């Protein structure tokens with residue numbers, strides 16, 4: 001009796017010690033696991049630029065907390081463009097995406113992918129597909145785009161479902177030939193949905209126009225920047241200093257008209273009062 | 289050479305093959321039919337069920353959603369839409385009634401992999417192995433929930449073998465098989481029932497969900513037990529049996545109350561004395 005009484009506290013202590021050690025071990029193992037997984041999760045938050053989320057997808061950081069990887073969006077896409085990421089892909093495992101150059105989004109009017117999403121990872125507020133922002137197309141390579149080379153390809157422009165709003169052809173002089181016009185495909189961010197049809201149909205070996213995540217593609221003005229000409233129209237007058245009539249330094253006997261250039265003959269009209277014609281203004285004192 | 293008798297040999301001799309494998313067969317049918325329902329869509333264009341175990345839509349009307357994934361999503365800061373919420377209520381109610389870990393033994397596709405590992409372990413007679421605490425899974429469960437809150441993402445889903453396997457089978461498998469092989473080898477060589485019985489937080493979550501579930505296995509005829517130990521040998525969570533089977537003296541009832549009993553019914557199958565039955569928690 002005495003014997004066991006003497007032993008029991010010791011044994012109890014030993015088993016308690018063992019219990020604490022076991023617990024510490026478990027906690028450490030799980031802690032390590034958690035840290036590893038946490039770091040991996042952080043890394044997985046970065047979506048590779050060429051993987052595009054379906055229409056209506058929340059911002060990437062929110063999307064990965066909202067999408068439960070059920071694949072309903074994949075199933076309900078009539079064009080089968082979506083795929084759930086496999087573990088070996090560098091998109092977060094199990095989440096849906098598409099690659100525009102393989103299969104672009106066809107911008108279904110009824111947006112079945114969004115309707116199918118049970119969680120709202122694809123935002124149900126999106127009811128007009130033209131308002132979706134899957135990404136932003138960028139004519140990224142001016143050196144190979146055929147239109148930039150002065151030819152008339154226009155394919156990206158023609159296939160755009162939001163043609164003339166999301167993408168326009170802007171005319172510019174072709175300085176190489178000196179007499180032709182270049183029709184430069186130009187994307188407008190307020191209308192481009194990022195569907196990727198332009199990227200898909202670019203005729204080059206590697207597309208010169210690509211859909212990128214808006215965050216990568218868009219610049220941003222400093223918050224304090226104001227565009228003088230816009231402020232001026234808003235205010236109805238110049239806000240800085242009174243506009244000074246533009247003055248030109250011209251060869252004697254010439255006048256200048258915007259658009260027409262130098263006009264020989266009459267002089268005087270475009271010469272500022274009080275300056276001597278023929279002498280560069282910079283040398284005429286501090287009148288300006 | 290092998291002296292250890294085959295588990296369930298007595299039951300086989302007394303009850304015949306069919307009766308001594310009844311619940312095992314039913315369970316395999318349940319697992320395979322579940323999988324088949326998900327597969328006939330993509331394979332044969334017969335869309336009875338769409339989606340996977342995270343969320344599915346049956347016949348375009350019945351939503352079912354996994355409460356564990358949605359809990360993580362909630363902790364990550366997202367409130368799901370109506371369909372997922374309806375789905376989760378249905379699933380919660382179902383497993384609350386039949387036992388949380390019914391998910392493990394009747395639905396989860398990984399169970400077939402880990403059962404295969406356990407079977408092979410017995411066949412090639414691998415004994416012992418690393419000691420892993422059965423509580424580890426609850427720590428892992430807590431870790432996944434904390435991680436969801438901290439990272440704002442459903443982090444566990446990046447590596448969860450359960451959803452990876454199911455999604456892989458239904459959508460496309462890719463390199464998922466590597467992870468499944470790792471689970472198989474873990475169970476085969478490192479420790480018996482290592483994954484499902486010690487690590488998997490999905491199983492841990494469902495065990496908590498079934499903590500009060502009315503459907504339980506009961507060692508109702510425990511006086512008839514002849515100590516053959518077959519139920520212990522076959523059970524993936526053998527620690528749950530003892531209190532119910534041997535608790536008569538300590539005045540513990542015959543119902544297996546531990547939420548880690550998976551309601552697989554293998555103990556019922558292998559017992560030649562018909563000690564075990566499915567019954568209600570309230571049964572005496």
Ligand code: SF4
Pocket residue numbers: 054055076077078079080081082104105106107108111112113114129
């Ligand atoms: S809008 Fe249509 S084509 Fe585009 S992802 Fe959704 S379902 Fe598919």
Ligand code: SF4
Pocket residue numbers: 066067068069070071072073074095096116117118119120121122
């Ligand atoms: S339907 Fe929604 S929750 Fe399901 S995979 Fe698609 S985006 Fe994720």
Ligand code: SF4
Pocket residue numbers: 136137159160161162163166167187191192193194195196197198199211
């Ligand atoms: S991605 Fe291209 S095709 Fe689609 S809307 Fe934008 S410019 Fe048009």
Ligand code: SF4
Pocket residue numbers: 391392393396397398399402450483484485488489490491492
């Ligand atoms: S413990 Fe996990 S892997 Fe095992 S059967 Fe249950 S859910 Fe599946």
Ligand code: SF4
Pocket residue numbers: 505522523524525526528529544548549550551552553554555556
């Ligand atoms: S006690 Fe019986 S029913 Fe429960 S897990 Fe063990 S073998 Fe399965």
